[in-house]
Amino acid sequence: MTRVAAYVADTGATRRSAGAVAIRLLPVTDALAVVSCLLFAHLARFGVGSGHDFLIDRFRVDYSAVTALTAVVWVGALYLLRPRDAFAFGRGAEDWRSALRASGAVFTGCAFLTMLLQLEPSRAFLLYAFPAGTVMVLASRWAWRRWVRLSVAESPRPTLVIGTAGEVERIERTLLADPLHGLRVVASVGDRSGEAMAPCDEDWFSEVRETARLHGVEAVVVGSLPTHATTASSAVGLRRLAWELEPEGVQLLLAPGLESVTPSRIDVLHFAESPVILVRQPSYAGGKYIGKRVLDVVLAVIGLIVTAPLMAAAACAIRREDGGRVFFRQQRVGVDGRPFTILKLRSMQEDADRALHGLAALNEADGPLFKVRADPRVTRVGRFLRRYSIDELPQLWNVLRGDMSIVGPRPPLPRETARYENSARRRLLVKPGLTGPWQVSGRSDLAWEEGLLLDLSYVENWSVSGDLRILAKTVRAVLSRTGAY
Structure with a gap:
């Protein structure tokens, strides 16, 4: 067990709450972005009290009701598909993907209903409202991501690294290179002299648990577990490690050593019960x-x-x-x-x-x-x-x-x-x-x-x-x- 750096957790409340605050207020800013764009599109196309009607079979529906219904459905979709993990917010692509999925689902639903019921909505209204609304939602989420990342950078989470000497060094270097991710290594499990790590047995798990508690660790980054573990496999070892950390509310992250590979080339596949990382080959044409x-x-x-x-x-x-x-x-x-x-x-x-x-x-x-x-x-x-x-x-x-x-x-x-x-x-x-x-x-x-x-x-x-x-x-x-x- 190697102590890496001292850590003073004097603003832990800010660190722990930044992601949670963003998740809690995200539906509000999403709604403001959607409603403002739809309202502007409506006023630009139809004006105030213009009396424009939308024909549904033999019924006439004022476009104000159509705009309001679109806003409710769109905001509801964004709420249902919103990111929910406060720790992951600002660190991954789910913040963007959830917004694009929700907006795409609403737009596709509107197009499907238009064809099914043979409706003729205002194309100018739709062509402005959906792209502009999506851009506004993404912009508001970018602002939240930036605020969260700056908040956690000012008060990073104390982090424990598990792995070989080379892996510990690589992970430390990676975290130092991007302080906006808000993780600071305070301790590591693994011998820096290059010798093998202690067996992954009951004593090893107990030592990890105690070290996490001693240093107030809030995240554990795993490069690898001991290869000569007494457990059946590394997957079993990871599951046991997650159980040990769960009572303390510690996040578990895996760092497989793909430093030079961007997220766009990575997919997680599932073979039976096992997740497998797919790294796409680079393309030099197309x-x-x-x-x-x-x-x-x-x-x-x-x-x-x-x-x-x-x-x-x-x-x-x-x-x-x-x-x-x-x-x-x-x-x-x-x-x-x-x-x-x-x-x-x-x-x-x-x-x-x-x-x-x-x-x-x-x-x-x-x-x-x-x-x-x-x-x-x-x-x-x-x-x-x-x-x-x-x-x-x-x-x-x-x-x-x-x-x-x-x-x-x-x-x-x-x-x-x-x-x-x-x-x-x-x-x-x-x-x-x-x-x-x-x-x-x-x-x-x-x-x-x-x-x-x-x-x-x-x-x-x-x-x-x-x-x-x-x-x-x-x-x-x-x-x-x-x-x-």
Whole structure:
């Protein structure tokens, strides 16, 4: 048993109540979102006291009654399908899924009744009310999630970790990387020296129970149970562990070590009585790549138009400094190892490539990279361009041509790929990007292995929504100038 950190539970009431408060008030904010959107849609389409009627067979029903009934049914569906676990609220996707399921069920029900009874409702009313109402509900839930996560981050739950030395270290690192999940490791079960854990017997369960009580533990994260357990199987051991923790109200979480896999690639299947985790293989073709290409073209066109004056000013500054060429062209390696010519604003002296060999001893990067923080080849204007990544803007033309994407791994040099191991070559399964996870996480300050892990995770788990988040982070990274040299 290893004590990891001291813990002072001085605001436990806030920690324990944040999720419960959100669950309790969620129906109220859902109702406000739905009613406000339906009311606005009704007033925009029919006005106040307009007397518009909805025909049902030979009967006339005022649209006000239809709007009110829709609101009641929709709010009722959201209430019945609402998330109920206060601990899970803000930590999983059920908050979103329940809202989408409820809204989808109401919309489908309305469409079915319309076809069955051959009704002719106002299409303008429905086409505004349902999408806008769903967006408003999701926005209110996002606000609740954010409030809950910030609340638990200020007063994290004391957490016990069970597993091998490597698993305990991995789980601690994961929890520290995301404090908004509100878990803080205070103790662990497992020998950090690498020796096997104690047998999973009565004494072991008693020790876990007492440790949880001693440290006021509210969550237990399990990487693995002892492999030489005296119980029939690990499943039986987990069930027994849950029984031991139940009287104390302690949450039990399993951490199977899928750090580089996003939730969108994970499903839980059930074979007989046993849950099985399905990890979908990454896809490098198909419909979502069409969406990515459309996004690339749109953003590249907009970017070239918006930044044209800035690039023109930079070009004038480059010519004025030394009279040399404005653009720098260089061979890079793209998707599937295909070479292409990258375009940049020149930030170095004209003979920079010839001077490279003389600077080998100054290299500050590890792996196949070459980086010098105070590179003597960089010009005065070039240093400013690099600081704000202005020299990268012409690569929007590469994006428009299809050589690159707006978001992706950094485009490597041929000499770098020549030194790649098999794992690093997976970076070439997608198009290189103008920005990417490496650039928003420290840029040149990152070690090769750290950046490689970020890129490999992106390659296997990328999504359009994830690309948009990276773009938003890029603005902050450029303004902060961290790792830019």
